[in-house]
Amino acid sequence: MLNFKEVLGFHFVNNRMEELVSEVHSRINHAQKTFIVTANPEIITYAQANPYYEKILKSSNYIIPDGVGIILASKILGQHLQERLTGFDLMSRLLEISNKKNYKIYLLGTKPDIIDMTASNIKKTFPHIEIAGFHHGYFHNDQEIINEIKLSEPDIIFVGLGFPKQEKWISDNLHHFNKGLFIGIGGCLNIWAGVNKRAPKFMRDLNLEWLYRLIKEPTRSKRMLAIPIFLKRVFRQNLNKKEERTEIK
Template identity: 50%
Template sequence: MSNQEIVEIMDIPFNKLTENELLQQHLYPRINANKRTYIVTANPEIVMQTRVDAIYKKSVKSADYIIPDGAGIVKASKILGNPIEERVTGFDLMFKLLSYAEKHNLSCYFLGAQQEANDRAVSRVRNSYPGIRIAGSHHGYFNNDEEIAKQVAAAKPDLIFVAMGFPRQENFIAAHLHLFEKGVFMGVGGVFDILAGEVKRAPRAWIKLNLEWLYRLIKQPFRWKRILKAFEFMFRIMIRK
């Protein structure tokens, strides 16, 4: 990756690729070549966590691609004078990868969320992509990380979606990537809960107005501390500028 395709934001190297460039020029070719690929979908809260957690920062920076999953990241890049052209959300990227998997007979593994939510999420994926291969699934409430990672590796999936929230999902992927011969790994946060119908994603109009954070706060008031971190992130960017 050239320097022109990267912007450093608080020591985190974000890819400036559009979603189409990321998929067509990078991810699809790597999938076809059976290359292990680790993607971090980072927002301002994740960047702020890397400032106080050295292990997590190492896990994030070990990724092959760190994509701007957050309007705050795109705004920060513009303030810093090295603009990212578009936001690339993990939610949308996951569905593009699922569609590709169905068309090319690839297998997927779904790790994370509570058992019931995981089951409903997998069921919805099956309904939406009838031809897709499910390598396996497992809830995210376990303590034996190494054992679960070996179970996932034994299934030999092509795509592994990990929905355990940060910092756990990135730490899990980074710590066990060596067990796999191939596969695209991506932390997807609460996407399984959205698929299961337990959490509603913000309407498209709110997303276009960069107000997804406000919608989440209204629906989930307990997230207020995370929202404060996002404001702190922007404040620090302004001060740095």
């Protein structure tokens, strides 16, 4: 059973990766439909300004803290989350399990000339995985994708359309399917394709993965503006909590 802690109104999974993987694996094994959000400060900040998107996040089965900013916020607000649970690490663990259990996966997202490489590299790394299908993210007809997924009946659907599109797509279409674990994994498909690289381990250990991505993708600078807004709201909420405690005394 997973535990949760509230950070800025969102209930985050408060467990180690092994516990999360065990819970998710059980749901896959029992064909339980599941929606996982991998949330960082940018996603939470966007959700706070967009009620519809906020509702989507809160309707998911699990929100995991993918972003050092979420962990920092939890500490400041006295809701210390156990560890950062990245979408890439969770995806990797799910691929390992699929390789052993012969689960079928479906890949949705990235560019037409990249998704093929993603599928090929995953198959090379995990030869026993059954890739039920894949499709690039530049589509206009949802029904074509829905029909393909329904026909192939994958156990796990990795959706890499970038936020907020990937979460909206999952939320809007989840009712069409009888089973499947749906997870928004952002740019992970590009990493598996070899187009982008993860930050070196020492930078990940120092919680500087965001800096590495900014250096490699300068166009992300506008999105990074969400971080100071996020932290400002965290400190404001913390101050309000302190003032409320003072008034009670």
